[in-house]
Amino acid sequence: MLIEQISIFVENKLGRLSNIAEVLHNNDIDIRAMSIADTKDFGILRLIVNNPKKAEEALKKHEYTVSLTKVIAAGIPDKPGGMLIMMKSLFESQISVEYMYAFLSRMDESAYVILRVEDNEKAVEVLKKNGVKVLSSQEIYDM
């Protein structure tokens, strides 16, 4: 129940993100969610797209450094308390979160959170047990 996320190394220079967007556009890649982690000199752009393998190939052809990472897509009720259920259950099972970012869907009233954790299998189990929805790749890409 894990999904593939694309991570792209981006130098902190004007025009880099625009260039990446163009490559994705030219290859019909649809972005589901995105986040950028930044330091002073570079950033890592993380994307959930409808066709990760195709996106990876296209970006690599344009000399970008890209890697695929397995992450969790969790669905929680989009109202106060939603985040608490998720974070508390992970905390109680001692699961550490590397990073996360959220997005909404037009399809229903849930909020979705992409999580990278240190133990994927355990996290999926814990989340499900606590009533948090965990999406499959198909479900995410079909949104």
Added chain:
Amino acid sequence: MEKYYNKNIECAPLHEIEALQSFRLSSTVRHVYQNVEHYRKKMDEAGVSPDDIKTVDDLSKLPFTLKQDLRDTYPYGMFAVPMDEVVRVHASSGTTGKQTVVGYTQGDIKIWSEVAARAIAAAGGGKDDFIHVSYGYGLFTGGLGIHYGTEQIGATAIPVSAGNTSRQIQILKDFGSTIICVTPSYALYLAESIREMGIDLSEFNLKAGILGAEPWTDEMRDEIEKGLGIKAYDIYGLSEIIGPGVAYECSEQNGMHINEDHFIPEIIDPDTGEVLPYGEAGELVFTCITKQALPLIRYRTRDIGVLTREKCSCGRTLIKMLKPQGRSDDMLIIRGVNVFPSQVESVLLSMGNISPHYLLIVDRIGNRDTLEIQVEMNDEIFSDAIKSLEEMENKIKQAIESTLGISAKIRLVEPKSIPRSEGKATRVIDRRK
């Protein structure tokens, strides 16, 4: 009142200096011909025998010595005495981690102490002074060179060595340092730190600085003199010749007097090897005429300079050299440390998986040299976690620091962003003027 350490020599009439040089040159050439295979071979090839070297004018008959010759005979291949007569070795950084090794007999150490003492006296130093030695102590000749000069002159040596700025400032204040021996960029840094700490210059006893190991401009001198409340004197040296003390600035602060009774200087055209007249710029060449362990003959320094015998207001008659204007090879001097681009290359390559495409950006920010090393990202070393990339930057930074002895900023850049070239790659962008 001008202070001299050895007035007899420093103010000697020219004909006396030349007579001394001729005598010393011919006995040194005999000494190396007999004891150093490299020189015997070179002289035989050139058809020159020690008997042909009678006066200073015969100097140009002798072959040049290059840094490569020392590397090829690493470590002790060019020493002219048996090792049990060598009481000290020093080394300077070389390419691919191999240093240039130099050696001294007890007599050589005495010579070194004498020439360093002359430099200290020229800066106004004497028995009553407290000499704060901020040059590094160790294989580098800076610290120990000044240290022995200090003991020779009878002043009090404070062997602080380099680094630890707040401690340096505390010692400058509490120990009553009167003369600081340090690199120009570190002197500026100390001045800035003192200002930032809000300490008034009246709390220090500093009157002078003896600054060297890296090029510095007159503008920098003005800043240092203002920032530390001292008169800042230039000193020149290189370990291959002896260390600090080959040449030193006097009260006129307009060029450095060369201790030519120990080291005969020449200026040559770096392409043809032709000796150039005084007043013309060219490559500085030195011949050691008194050392025993490693007296180098016509050593090409790769520094560009000018020699002059113009009368000096300080009264010294020793020939002067104007500030070296640059290097004629790839070596960089960053904050007083010798850095070769190829050293960076070996560090990066030895770390595995790191792309061999790198770029050194050298700049000067706020009067301090900075070094940025750009390293290209690639698939092998990429990671999805920021902290892993930062850890890698740190690993590279530490490896560079422990190999080069200098800290650099590491910047990861996109693949193919460092320009490729057909011939010799541009590894260095030096933005300093």
